[in-house]
Amino acid sequence: MLTIYGKIIEKIETRITDGSLKPGEKLPSVRSLAVELGCSVNSVIKAYSDLENDHKVFSVPKSGYYLVGSTPSICGTSADVIDFASAGPDRTKMPYRDYQHCMNQAIETYKEEMFQYSEPLGLSSLRYQLSKQLQDLQVFTVPERIAVVSGSQQALDILVSLPSPNGKSEICVEQPTHFSFIESILSRGLTAVGIEMTEKGIDLDRLENIFRERNIKLFYTVSRFQNPTGYCYSNKEKKRIVELAQKYDVYIIEDDYMGDLDTRRKADPMFAYDSSGRVIYTKSFSKVLLPGLRLGAAVLSESLIEGFTKAKFAADVHTPVLTQGALEIYLESGMYNKHIQKLRHLYSQKGKILKQAYVNHLPEGAVFTGGESGFYSTITFPDRLKAVQLVKHLKLKNVLVQDASGMYLPPYRKENTIRLSVSQVEDRLITEGVKKIADGIRELNW
Incomplete structure (x- = not known):
């Protein structure tokens, strides 16, 4: 009772x-x-x-x-909306109270440091904790090679603008990829070469041709739970990509922003297969902790540390001490590892429901990618149906999806792909939402 x-x-x-x-x-x-x-x-x-x-x-x-x-409002009401467009973490599972304790403790611990400028690459104590934490992801490095950044996007934006040790100038990037990296390239007028990402990954022979024939300084890749496709490279693919980078003197930016959510015990990052210093590893805490904190980390090769430090100082002098200190305490206390274990179960369950719904309900001719993390996935449909049309049509059915056309470099743009995330969708609504998407594709395409 x-x-x-x-x-x-x-x-x-x-x-x-x-x-x-x-x-x-x-x-x-x-x-x-x-x-x-x-x-x-x-x-x-x-x-x-x-x-x-x-x-x-x-x-x-x-x-x-x-x-x-x-919940976003559609047609004057917030009821019954299935939001596949929002790609932030599940608000109900974020550690607000735990992190508040860490923030309060950081205020006491670092009250003196807040009255002076700090190290451009981050608090040495946090960099030490990060070096320990990264070992769980098979990233073994010393604290001196780690840079604390204001979200991993800051690291990416700095890296694309720095001169490369190999003296080259072009950037190779998966297509599609996330909006902010596209903006970094376009805003600087950089020359970029795209390589198509499909439900089967990228064509490694095509990648070798690009490395051999073009003046590639960097290959930008999201090795696990790629945004927007959700694709995860196999260890075999990762090894091969590293071998190609070493053979053709190309640097790799490995954006492993959601590596913590990988449930595959033997899945390693590309960084683990590189002994040459060509893989620059970046990660973010935005998708697994609190996005508003804007905290990330980059593991730099020794040849890039000096230039990166100067660029970081020019950008913001240093990442705020208070948020750095809170993250250090959160990591050291073991709260982070406990939190991650819960998220792995939560998002992998959502991913399983999503993939099964795709298999059961998507019409012939519609191809899906990813979904394992619960964050990102795409649906591509016949060319005659445009994503912008489907987005508007589904909105009338109280289903929100993202038009992925803006996630391509202009020469590679496709207009028949939508991005979905189930990170904020209740499990019970995922299948219902996919059914409505499938119906929408049929209604507009036939």
Whole structure:
């Protein structure tokens, strides 16, 4: 039999489930709910506190408690929206309270450092913790080669602009790839060569031809859970790409921003197969921790450290000390590893549901990629159907998807691909959403 305290929890969760309490809305006041349920104010306070510790609600001082999350509004209502367009982490699983403790401790620990400028490449104590943490991803390096950056995008933007030790100037990049890297290339007027990423990966013979025939200084690749396709290279493919880079004197930027979510125990990064210093490894904490922190790391070859340090100093002097200190404490305490274990299970489950829904419901002629991480996946359909048309059509059905045409360099642009993420979609809605997408493709294509 439920206790009074348990009944309060059940009451709130029922209102969440039936939609009478929506994300972002204020919960009943402590006093009004106590009167409604005929219980003590202390019982309601304890129940709300536990819901907050579970990250289902959050409190605003002098205002009250609110349901975590937000749902975009379509056609004047937020009900029944299936959002495959938002690609951020699941808000309900983010460690707000744990990280708040780390922030508070960092204020005490680094109160003196906050009154002076810090090291451009990051706090030495954080770089030490990162060197230990990266070992779990089979990235073995010394702290001196690690740069703490304001999100991995900062590292990527700096790296594409630096002169390369090989004296070359062109960049090879998977097509499609994420918007921000495309912008870094286009805004600087750099010469870029695309290589197509499909559901089967890239053509390694084609990659060798590009390395041999073009003036390639960097190959940018997302080796696990590629954005937007969700593709993961096999160890065999990674080894071959590193061999080609060594043979043709090409540097690799390996963006492993979601490597923490990989459930394959024997999956290694390209960095693990390189002894020449040609693989520059970058990672981000945006997808697995809190995006607003803007924290990432880069493992640099010795030949790039001096130039990168100068460019980092010119960009922002250094990444904020407070957020660095909080991350150091979070890593050292073991909270991060526990958090990652939960996320691996959460997102891999979503990925399994998504892939099965694709197999069961997508029409003939529609090809899907990825999905394993629960973050990124694409659907490509016959050329006569444009992604922009499908996006508008599905919006009327309260389904949001992303037109992927902007994720290509202009010469390689395709207009018949959409990107999906299920990171913020409830498990029970994934299959329903894929059915609506499949119906939309049929309605517009036949």
